[in-house]
Amino acid sequence: MKLLRQLLHNKKAVIGLAILTIIVLVAVFAPLLTEYSPVRRVGRPHQPPSWDHWLGTTRLGHDVFSRLVHGARVSLAVGFGAGLLITVIGTILGIVAGYKGGVVDEVINFFTNMVLVIPNLPLLLVLAAFIGQASPLVIAIILGFTSWAWGVRVTRSETLSIRQRDYVKSAEMLGEPGWRIMAFEIFPNLVSIVGINFIGSVIFAVIAEATLEFLGLGDPNTVSWGIMLYNAQNASALSVGAWWDLLAPCFALALLGLGLALINFAIDEIANPRLRTGGMLARWVGMVRLGEGKL
Amino acid sequence: QSVLTVSSEQTTTYVRNFNPFGQTSARATTLDFIYEPLVVFNRLKSNEANFRLAESYELADDLKSITFVLREGLMWSDGEPLTADDVVFTYDYIEQFPALDFISVSEQIASVEKVDDRTVRFNLEEANSLIANTIVGMPIVPEHVWADIADPVTFANENPVGSGPMTEITRFTPQVYEQCRNPHYWDADNLAVDCMRMPQLADNPQVLAALADGTLDWATSFIPDIDNTFVAKDPEHHKYWFTPSSLVSFQLSQVTPDENNRKAFTDVNFRRALSMLIDRQTIVDIAGYGYPLVNEDPSMLGELYKSFSNPEVEAQFGQYGKFDLEAGIAALDAAGYVDADGDGFRDNPDGTPIAIDIMVPNGWTDWIDAVQISMETMTEAGLNVKMSTPEAAVWTSGLIAGDYSMTLNALASAANPYFPYIRSFNPGDFGKSRFTAPHWENAEVMELLGQYTQIKDPAEQKAVMDKLQLIVAEAMPVIPIYNSPSFYEYNTSRFTGWADADDPKYSPVVSNANPARLLQLLDLEPVE
């Protein structure tokens, strides 16, 4: 809650949250925003943007705008679903490894480091191909189970430093059980790390989903931004000059990425006050200009 | 020196492999250009024979053997004579190494014997009037080279000794290779091209780029919106001609595991109604960029085999091959396929539900588009359909086993309608070939097909073929959609003599599935 309040005081966070909120609203109210079905032919192939079709039509004559707003649902769902999974796994393993230490730590750390050195996207490609026709749900799940390593690493190292703090020691000396120390003494102090990990994972998941689908490993029945890219690429949208077909999902993805990254950056600033620049520097510059003083 | 720049295959890297038995691994210019066929049959001219290595062939009266006579003075590209021994050797060889027999010809042949130095007789397992078409598909290789090869399957044949016009590999890199004139070519007088150059091009857009800037003389590639993207760049020299080829059709498994679906799929009324729900023209226009040819022939032959067609088919069953949403809906209603349980979808007459899953291989986008377009009208007619896109391998094995519900399938074109029919309906192939995917059995059809190969008299043959067409059209075991085009683009600025719509002398497609490309090569003349 405190984090949220602080976020609302950060300009970057506000812009990021605004972008995210708009995308979420668009996704939720998609059917109200367009009269066209995203999966039916509603026009001739590859019509350029017009009053009838704000963002033109696809090769199949689907309305790009309608696909875009409906696609937001899938991209958001996969992003947040996978992000949640990645964060939960990463946080739990990280805290356990960092706090328990010893063999548990060695084992978790070994696996983490190993997963970190096996290239992720190629592995995802092979996995997605192995599963075949990966639906968004499946993509979210494989992302969740292959991408937790980074989260473990940062959570673990932060836990290691928190474990050294005296309040953890005093909890131990009071006889608090281990799980309580991890859940109630350590975890609340990891909120910003976990937050950064979560948002970072969401960005990663959104990108990875779009990439997998773009490479043709997704389920073509779904309406998502990745599938839109895939279809546009297959329809040679660029060679035939149908730029809207390809650029619409591109910009949507870029916008979502930007919004999330801004939020992440803001959390970073909140967690680490030194990174903040805020209004004081502007005021400072103004005062120096006015000759109020100098360095 | 005249150099012809060709794109006959798309790849990200070239591997020096000219093994003519390696269907997919050898360079696409191996067959026909290095290993000349005995005969080239011209599909566009009712299967007319163009004699190449063979100067003639003769089918025995009982149709149980066929004798080929080779030209006089044939030589391999290394100067050794090419004789009947080489032919016999080749067939012994593929018997010995079954993996080499990529067209499964051995099983139809009982024995091969040398009659004299220029004459070979093939003794057949069964009478077959069409066997020549199959036999010419197998390249003949020189005994003096291949006899010593220990493992011919993995043999890369980097410096081929061949019989065709272009046997000398003068340059080979992963990015480009050149193949030049055979010094001992028997038909050198007809050959005006000195070398062929094959730049490595990875995909359609790259071929398009090379075509558009005029680098390529001869190519086979799908090109979107070709009039604007290619022809318009140089309307005088940039040309194309797309000829209809393999048949793309919807197929319903007669042995589908879902009992309820099976009830509908085995009902001819259902199949007919379904056929009427497919908007073929839209599919061709949108999914196919207008390139394919609509196939509305319930006997599935269509324009491609026009010379064989039986007008009765159109008269009796023609309406079932045409898109007519209302009629299709009416037909479903009439046959009792109505929504019995009120879930919004039509059910079987007995009230059991129908749920169709159309399977298309992952990544075959034009097919996926076609299915999506078809689903729109099918859904509008109240059918419960969805699409799945498994890997091509899964799709293939599903088709072979028949445990799918509905699919799109393609069937290569052939010289004679006998081939599409036997490939599609031969129960002997059930569980072996994806072309028998519908698993539709009809004893009479098989009986007639059996007769067809054993008749020599053309009139009699026609009668049998007419009958076959009627039976197939009535039952509609496959729902034809369109014949996809063979892509053929060419540039007239450096060479002339191209076959085109005005002079459809043979199929000029440069892919390795078309032996007639040899004829095209020989007809080319450099522009002065």
Next chain:
Amino acid sequence: MTQGNASAPILALDKVSKIFGSADNPVYAARDVSFALHSGRTLALVGESGSGKTTAARLIMREYVPDRGRLLFRGAPLGNADRTALKSYRSSVQMVFQDPFSSLNPAHTIHYHLDRPLRLHQRALSGARRRAAIDELLARVKLDPALVAPKFPHELSGGQRQRISIARALAVNPEVIVADEPTSMLDVSVRLGILNLLNDMKAQLGLALLYITHDIATARYVAEDIMVMYAGQIVEWGEMESVLGNPQHPYTRLLLSAVPDPDRRFSDTRFDDELSRVELIRRQSALPQSDIRQVAQNHFIRPMLQ
């Protein structure tokens, strides 16, 4: 035991050693350390940084297991004691940490910090009684319960935070409190308040206190007895005034001479003798020495090897 004291000690270390580092390069953080804590008395442990003071505290808190020697609780060794014995040990021995900024969890309120020990160690208490107990604890450390309880640690000053730490230690009703440099991070003006508080606790609740510091002046203020530690060994110990007034071990003298003393200017040369021998004293004091010499009635040293 070496401390001449009538009552039985509550807690004692008996020849405890703790070794860190590798076998070929061992670091003796504690070498044959023995001392005892008695209720109502404070024992100060002084020594330069790295001499092993914190290690001694951790040994008592059972954060480290001794490599040699025993930890005696009410006279009984606490080697492989069972869970219930451990639990009763936990509720009898508590610690106050050096850094008031890191000893309270920034994510929880003061109420939570006092509520937990009560829940864990006085299960019988009902919710209302617990609330009352918290108020009482806060009042004991001279904080206004109504004002402080709902606050978060960062809303309090360093001195207030250190009081909360003490209150938390008291919440379990301990007999022994180990305070590891509890005032070294506090401002001069609040330091005294905390020391007075510790003195009060000792007097009113009869606590045994181990006061660890490198500031001998504050040690003198709260403790009756003192031990001087160097390189893991206790080199001199005994009654406070006796040790400070008549330091015998060269290291003790060195330490005392170095302690800033406003009454003596730098030009004053009383202890310059030691200061000129710093390196020698350090080297010699670090050697193990098992001899013990009694200086006065309650004042011992391990004589430095020559």
Next chain:
Amino acid sequence: MGFLLRRLAFYLAAFLAAATINFFLPRLMPGDPIQIMFASAGSELSLENLNALKLTFGFIDAPLHEQYLSYLKSVFTGDLGRSIKYFPLPVTELLGRALVWTLGLVGIATLIAFSLGTFLGVMAAWRRGTLFDSVVSLLAIFSSSVPAVVVSLIVLFVFGYTLGWFPNGYAADPMLDPGLTWEYARSVLYHGTLPMFTLITVLTGGFAVTMRNNMINLLGEDYIVMGRAKGLSEGRVMLWYAARNALLPTVSSLAIAIGTILSGSLIIEVVFNYPGLGNTLYQAILARDYPVIQGQLLIMTAAMLVSNFVVDLSYVLLDPRLKKA
């Protein structure tokens, strides 16, 4: 040295684990590679022929552990089998060809992106709160959050299709003879520009943000203030006191970033049809070219391990505190 030895042991274990995963993953994929070959070729094959072919390709019905052992043996002898799609090209040769392109692309791009990003990060941190800082931070956030696929498509659209300044694909003019000629080199550069540019765009932001944050965290350190108090020039303090130290965590984050870099290059290679490892993997997956997929993952893992090791090494070189440890 102990540090490096320990890392080396870890890398060996990780490589073995990756090799094991490599072995099982393709084997779990559905479908039969031989069948795929012929399905896509559209020709028929009798059962006997199919089996004969399978035999020659080594897809035998031996027990799994036997297959595994022989696989491990071949991995450590550097024999990764032959490609199915490009039969009979050895996988090592195929990957070798691709590796050259990827190494060139990724190597140069990483070098440029790392230098540029680090430089921008240093400058932004040094001028914290100025317009320069705001612009750099914002651009950096943007570039590191936009998917590589989006960047590459947009770059391709703008510079390849709309402006037509650069080719839309491939590593060099296919009509040219590869070799050390001027013409060829120019063609390689010309074709590499867009993929390189894209990769640099995708990577620079991340480096810049990391460096900026590390720098800012260091700026309060006493030794930096002391550097300024010593009256040293601004540049000296910025580079040798601040940046030099801030580089350490950045270098260690580079190790993790290598995975991202490889992933980024994969997608860029696919979009720009660049004949590197990523594109080869993509093609191999589409064609179910098992030996290539296996070799591919292995080589990519090995590349990751090697680059991680290089990072470890440079870390040791950069940080004097580790030398004695």
Next chain:
Amino acid sequence: MTDPVLSIRNLNIDYIGAETDFHAVRNVSFEIAQGELFGLAGESGCGKSTIAFAVSRLHRPPALIRKGSQILVGGRDVLALDEDELRRFRWSEVAMVFQSAMNSLNPVLTIETQFYDVLRTHRGMSRAAARERAAELLELVDISPDRLFSYPHQCSGGMRQRIVIAICLALDPRLLIMDEPTTALDVVVQREILQRIDVLRRRLGFSVLFITHDLSLMVQVSDRIGIMLEGELVEVDDARTIYRSPRHDYTRRLWASMPKLHGARIGQEQRP
């Protein structure tokens, strides 16, 4: 009386905030004479370091030295220097020892380089000459010249502190500012270092601004002392005088709360 080495008048320093400013130093004035050791004492956060930074103008935004403030070093107005002059002024006139020895040496440069940095920038010395001078300086603080090629982490805390002092003396500055130079060290080492500074000061004749919160130590070493409270300098006087007869209430409270090593224990009755 000669000109003071350092003269601060009406020094006001604010930390600019997003909405309100924090007045860290308010109207502070004092002087340090030639060869004098001036102590600045006060609780944590009262603005001692802020003053120290201002003398070499080391502040970074959002600190702001308000107009009207004056800092004179050897009679020169420090606040009027431009960038270049400032660079030349730093270290050659005023050198500084920071709060913790551990962190004030650059961990990735050898000791030698850190000497060389100064000597080259200000004196344009060659590496060899700088090495010689550095060795000399190290000897002043009793450290073997072999140490020149070590990295900071290879030296102990006390050693590092002495190295910093040696670097400080490299240019014979008039004024040495020591901002809590020994808080991280134990008393014995602290004593050693301060004694050495005391000796060097007498020998070389520089003045020292000594900052600490340890009052006992301050009285022991300083000639004159300033006591700060919340940004204001509440009392300045001779060390003895301040110790024996403090005038300001706050100073008196500080003394009262200091336990002493000798003499009577402060009784409970004296509790504030």
